[in-house]
Amino acid sequence: MSAVNLEKRRSFDQIAWNAMRYSGVLLIFLAFGHVLLQDVIVGVHRIDLDYVAMRWANWGWRMYDLFLLAFAFAHGMNGVRQVLSDFVHQERHMRAVNVALLVVWLVVTLMGAAAIFGGVRPVQ
Amino acid sequence: MSRLKTALGGYAGYQGREGHLAFLLHRVTGLGTVLFLTIHIVDTALVYFRPELYMDAVALYRSTLFGIGEVFLVFCVFYHGINGLRIAAFDLFLKKNWQIQTARSSVRWTLGLTLLLWLPATVIMVRNLLIHNFGLFGG
Ligand code: HEM
Numbered sequence: 617m618s619a620v621n622l623e624k625r626r627s628f629d630q631i632a633w634n635a636m637r638y639s640g641v642l643l644i645f646l647a648f649g650h651v652l653l654q655d656v657i658v659g660v661h662r663i664d665l666d667y668v669a670m671r672w673a674n675w676g677w678r679m680y681d682l683f684l685l686a687f688a689f690a691h692g693m694n695g696v697r698q699v700l701s702d703f704v705h706q707e708r709h710m711r712a713v714n715v716a717l718l719v720v721w722l723v724v725t726l727m728g729a730a731a732i733f734g735g736v737r738p739v740q
Numbered sequence: 741m742s743r744l745k746t747a748l749g750g751y752a753g754y755q756g757r758e759g760h761l762a763f764l765l766h767r768v769t770g771l772g773t774v775l776f777l778t779i780h781i782v783d784t785a786l787v788y789f790r791p792e793l794y795m796d797a798v799a800l801y802r803s804t805l806f807g808i809g810e811v812f813l814v815f816c817v818f819y820h821g822i823n824g825l826r827i828a829a830f831d832l833f834l835k836k837n838w839q840i841q842t843a844r845s846s847v848r849w850t851l852g853l854t855l856l857l858w859l860p861a862t863v864i865m866v867r868n869l870l871i872h873n874f875g876l877f878g879g
């Protein structure tokens with residue numbers, strides 16, 4: 617095992633520890649609201665391109681989705697990092713895990729954000 | 741691999757009653773939700789990148805298999821959220837509630853509250869599934 621910069625490590629993990637809790641409180645509203653609306657009130661059988669276009673015609677809902685995207689996915693990916701750190705004990709391997717998760721998080725978040733800003737495009 | 745065995749063996753063999761159950765469920769439901777969410781962000785992004793494919797993704801969500809999965813997903817989100825709120829509240833403002841008896845009863849409250857939200861949601865989702873996929877209730 618290589619030397620670990622404990623000072624730096626601890627402060628990042630402390631921030632992450634707090635971020636998991638505060639983002640969680642925010643996600644109660646964002647995620648519960650979204651799931652109750654989409655799964656329970658509307659239901660998958662009424663979701664189609666027109667439905668999404670209708671919702672995203674309202675910038676308020678676009679911002680809601682953007683916050684959900686930013687907070688839920690960052691929280692979830694950091695959660696995955698936490699779980700994996702219980703299994704991966706070598707600093708070198710953990711660094712590879714962190715880089716891989718960071719790349720997945722960045723690519724998927726950018727895709728989601730592009731869709732929210734780009735909106736629904738007409739079928740060719 | 742022995743690390744994996746040690747960690748998984750600990751998950752299974754540790755006898756921590758309510759706290760142990762709460763931890764395992766929190767982990768499994770969190771991982772389940774983030775797995776779904778990753779796929780869900782990409783399939784929603786189809787509306788912009790490949791709109792002609794979006795309905796194929798939605799068709800999967802409308803299948804009976806996914807309809808059942810959806811019921812579990814909603815459980816995952818509800819349980820993980822309520823339990824997460826319990827963890828956050830105790831860690832940030834109510835540290836003394838980690839005392840063993842209070843912590844145990846709070847897990848039972850968490851499970852109760854989860855069921856209270858989840859059961860009515862399940863009735864509605866299953867009803868939708870029966871209407872659209874099985875033609876029941878005049879569907
Ligand atoms: C709905 C509101 C939510 C709340 C209040 C919440 C709260 C929390 C908290 C406090 C933790 C840290 C647990 C610990 O350090 O012991 C956590 C972990 C986690 N969360 Fe959430 N969360 C929520 C939503 C989500 C969502 C939507 C996802 C998926 C995208 C998710 C995925 C995870 C994962 C994978 C972990 C790591 C589990 C572990 O370390 O065992 N959470 N959550």
Ligand code: HEM
Pocket residue numbers: 647650651654655659660663667668671677681682684685686688727728729731732773777780781782784785810813817
């Ligand atoms: C099966 C249950 C679900 C259904 C039917 C559903 C439905 C939808 C729909 C129709 C959209 C398009 C935009 C809109 O109408 O607002 C959307 C976007 C989104 N949903 Fe869900 N949702 C579900 C579960 C979830 C869960 C559990 C989460 C988070 C933990 C979530 C997070 C998001 C995010 C972040 C977006 C924006 C995606 C993007 O920018 O590409 N959804 N959802």
